[in-house]
Amino acid sequence: MSPMKAPEACENLNDIRVGIDFFDRQILESLQKRLRYVKAAAQFKANEQEIPAPERVTAMLEERREWALEAGMEVAFVEKLYQLIIEWNIQQQILHWRTNYLPVPSAGTAS
Structure with missing residues (x-):
């Protein structure tokens, strides 16, 4: 496998693909790590109904929209x-x- 080059140093599509593949793997590894935290949060939930936490989702999405703006990313996509x-x-x-x-x-409990 070729070493990853900076985007501006790439000389061909293979160089580009090496970089894309590297970051795609990083994205998947980050999602897996994130999921470990999500599962760990279950221990602090008294019941299944507490899991969706719509107010937290709303706050998270607002913050992610702000992060997208700061990063120069398309807000709707993020x-x-x-x-x-x-x-x-x-x-x-x-x-x-x-x-x-x-x-x-x-x-002793009936179903």
Whole structure:
């Protein structure tokens, strides 16, 4: 594999692709690390209904829009990207919560 060059130093499409592939892997690794925090948050939720936290989602999206502006990125794209990430992470946290924190009914309780 070729070493990654700065974008302005790339001499061909292969050089460009090496850089893109590197950052795509970084994005995926970051999403995986983020998900670990999302799952860790489940331990602080008293029940499954607390997981979506719509007020937190609203605040996060506003902050991400501000970050997009500061970074010179298209705000609508960044907002949609984070909406997808957040929605998927919420579903993953719900599944994690159900697996690890859902109270188990006692043997004497009727279903």
